[in-house]
Amino acid sequence: MESDSVECVSVTEGLDEEEVTMPRHRLHKPLGAAAPLPPKGISPSTSVHELLECPVCTNAMYPPIHQCRNGHTLCSTCKLRVHNRCPTCRQELGDIRCLALEKVAESLELPCKYCTLGCPEIFPYYSKLKHEAQCNFRPYNCPYAGSECSVVGDIPFLVAHLRDDHRVDMHTGCTFNHRYVKSNPREVENATWMLTVFYCFGHYFCLHFEAFQLGMAPVYMAFLRFMGDENEARKFNYSLEVGANGRKLIWEGTPRSIRDSHRKVRDSHDGLIIQRNMALFFSGGDRKELKLRVTGRIWKEQPNPDPGVCIPNLCTRIPS
Known part of the structure; x- marks a missing residue:
């Protein structure tokens, strides 16, 4: 209109x-508001965390984690996107699972990815994804x-x-x-x-x-x-x-x-x-x-009053 x-x-x-x-119609600004730092002592960019990052989509990888014969890994979603070719060395991927990396993931606890927006929660690796989908701090x-x-x-x-x-x-x-x-x-x-x-x-x-x-x-x-x-x-x-x-x-x-x-x-x-x-x-x-x-x-909305408590304009006293 x-x-x-x-x-x-x-x-x-x-x-x-x-x-x-x-x-x-105006140009829209990207998200750029200043945000609080994550809790001290927690670094979501640890070397292990980087190992669990898919090189294609950069999202965290969840089982099944696939690898090529040279040991390069990627997530199951991106395996379909790259037509079964390793994006790093171009070798055929096949159906090799990286079970060692999946085991490492089970032992990790990581902060919510919305920690920079204020979420203080830390989760086991496999619970983190479910929380982030419902996190109250998500944008x-x-x-x-x-x-x-x-x-x-x-x-x-x-x-x-x-x-x-x-x-x-x-x-x-x-x-x-x-x-x-x-x-x-x-x-x-x-x-x-x-x-x-x-x-x-x-x-x-x-x-x-x-x-x-x-x-x-x-x-x-x-x-x-x-x-x-x-x-x-x-x-x-x-x-x-x-x-x-x-x-x-x-x-x-x-x-x-x-x-x-x-x-x-x-x-x-x-x-x-x-x-x-x-x-x-x-x-x-x-x-x-x-x-x-x-x-x-x-x-x-006002909370329900306790039984027997009369609030003006909400109830009428019955004469004896």
């Missing part, structure tokens, strides 16, 4: 209404959905990246009031409006709004994503509301973590979905222009 075809107005607590335009993908962006990093780095490279709208507050405008909504297919980022409760949230085809029906969808892990995301709830002319649609749910891709959230329909005819009805007028106002709020 072209940037001049959409008007998006955001109103948050203590902020005046302002116009928002979609950002132009996040950029949540911007308006273009293909391959930038990864931690949350502070991605917030700066969204602000500086994608020019997203940044707000502080837990309530919002957005107005999405399109002069000819019937031309809008598979369009993404500009991402908006909110900072509240010490965390960042991404508000998405877009148009796409749901089966044969054109629809609009709004949903919220949490910039953090799934466990933290479950501590929050949010609501979205749209309506006019005496009608109203309300959605309440838990924000999805940005660990889940934008497409995955959208395709699961986990958000407020508005059919185009209803959106045009909410817009009023002659139904030839989209003027859709979406309001919402974010709140933190």
Whole structure:
């Protein structure tokens, strides 16, 4: 969608209404934020560790580890990629296993590869891979959905990246009031409006709004994503509301973590979905222009109170 075809107005607590335009495509910076050093006394680049590094893909090798007749090793995935020829000496690989190196690997304990991002954990060699796939310190993908962006990093780095490279709208507050405008909504297919980022409760949230085809029906969808892990995301709830002319649609749910891709959230329909005819009805007028106002709020889930404890506004005392 072209940037001049959409008007998006955001109103948050203590902020005046302002116009928002979609950002132009910009070059994405590589991951380059300063990171803490690994724990003292641990060197992931020891000579043994280097022996277990595949010379083709440079990843750690896991059984089966293959070798040629001259003793050069490589991982099983790359063995297929090099068409059974040793990448070092070009000898035929055959099906020779390097059992000695596999035995050495069993005795190793190594730090998580995300130690430079803050992970303090150390694992036996064969447990390390499973941990790294779920490590809470592994980098996040950029949540911007308006273009293909391959930038990864931690949350502070991605917030700066969204602000500086994608020019997203940044707000502080837990309530919002957005107005999405399109002069000819019937031309809008598979369009993404500009991402908006909110900072509240010490965390960042991404508000998405877009148009796409749901089966044969054109629809609009709004949903919220949490910039953090799934466990933290479950501590929050949010609501979205749209309506006019005496009608109203309300959605309440838990924000999805940005660990889940934008497409995955959208395709699961986990958000407020508005059919185009209803959106045009909410817009009023002659139904030839989209003027859709979406309001919402974010709140933190409170822990369940102990039985018998009365919290104001949450329970009512029964008279004797």
